Amino acid sequence: MSIFSRIAAGEIPSYKVAADDRHFAFLDINPMAPGHTLVIPRREVDYLFDLTPQEYADLWAFAREVALKLKKAVPCKRVGVAVLGMEVPHAHIHLVPLQSESDMDFRAPKLSLPAEEMERIASAIASA
Ligand code: 5GP
Numbered sequence: 001m002s003i004f005s006r007i008a009a010g011e012i013p014s015y016k017v018a019a020d021d022r023h024f025a026f027l028d029i030n031p032m033a034p035g036h037t038l039v040i041p042r043r044e045v046d047y048l049f050d051l052t053p054q055e056y057a058d059l060w061a062f063a064r065e066v067a068l069k070l071k072k073a074v075p076c077k078r079v080g081v082a083v084l085g086m087e088v089p090h091a092h093i094h095l096v097p098l099q100s101e102s103d104m105d106f107r108a109p110k111l112s113l114p115a116e117e118m119e120r121i122a123s124a125i126a127s128a
Contacts, residue, residue: 001044002044002088002089002090003034003088003090004024004038004040004044004090004092005042005044005090007026008024008040008042014026014027014029015027015118015119015122016119016122016126017037017066017069017070017122017125017126018062018065018066018069018125018126020062020068021042022041022043022055022058022062023039023040023041023042023058023059023062024039024040024042025038025039025040025062025063025066025095026038026096026122027038027118027121027122028094030110030111030112031096031105031110031113032094032096032098032102032103032105032106032108032110032111033076033096033098033099033104033111034074034097034111034113034117034121035070035073035074035076035096035097035121035125036094036095036096036097037070037094037095037096038064038092038094038095038127039059039062039063039066039092039093039095039118040090040091040092040093040094041055041058041059041091041127043055044090045091046085046089046090046091047085047091047113048083048085048091048092048093050091058117059091060092060093061090063076063081063093063095066095066125067079067081067124068128069126069128070095070097070125070128072128073124073125073127073128074097074121074124074125075097076097076098076099077098077099077100078098079095079096079098080095080096080098080101080103080104081093081094081095081096082094082104082106083095084106104111106118113118
């Protein structure tokens with residue numbers, strides 16, 4: 001079971017942002033910017049493009065809903081989107097609130113926010 005499957009199953013704690021029966025969204029533990037969110041399909045597939053066409057379309061539709069909430073909850077100019085998958089072999093979409101393009105530099109040092117701040121951000125997104 002991937003670490004993200006265990007997070008979606010509630011076996012490993014996370015700052016949950018949104019979920020339905022086939023998708024789960026939670027804060028990245030080392031965000032590029034406050035509110036950096038990961039969106040995953042519950043079905044464990046490593047490579048995004050190995051999802052079925054329907055699963056792929058549904059994942060992006062779910063990510064869109066999360067991005068709309070994220071934009072309301074975390075002031076930003078845009079919500080940036082990226083797919084890498086170089087670290088965790090469970091397909092996921094990065095949603096990153098951006099003030100400028102430098103907020104989405106995958107080689108820059110990541111943030112480590114206090115638990116209370118992560119909690120506050122996650123619940124603001126969830127209730128947006
Ligand atoms: P990628 O696989 O797209 O290259 O990067 C994986 C992302 O998942 C990274 O941004 C990393 O910070 C995040 N990540 C890795 N392990 C965990 C974890 O256990 N919990 C959470 N919330 N995020 C994680």
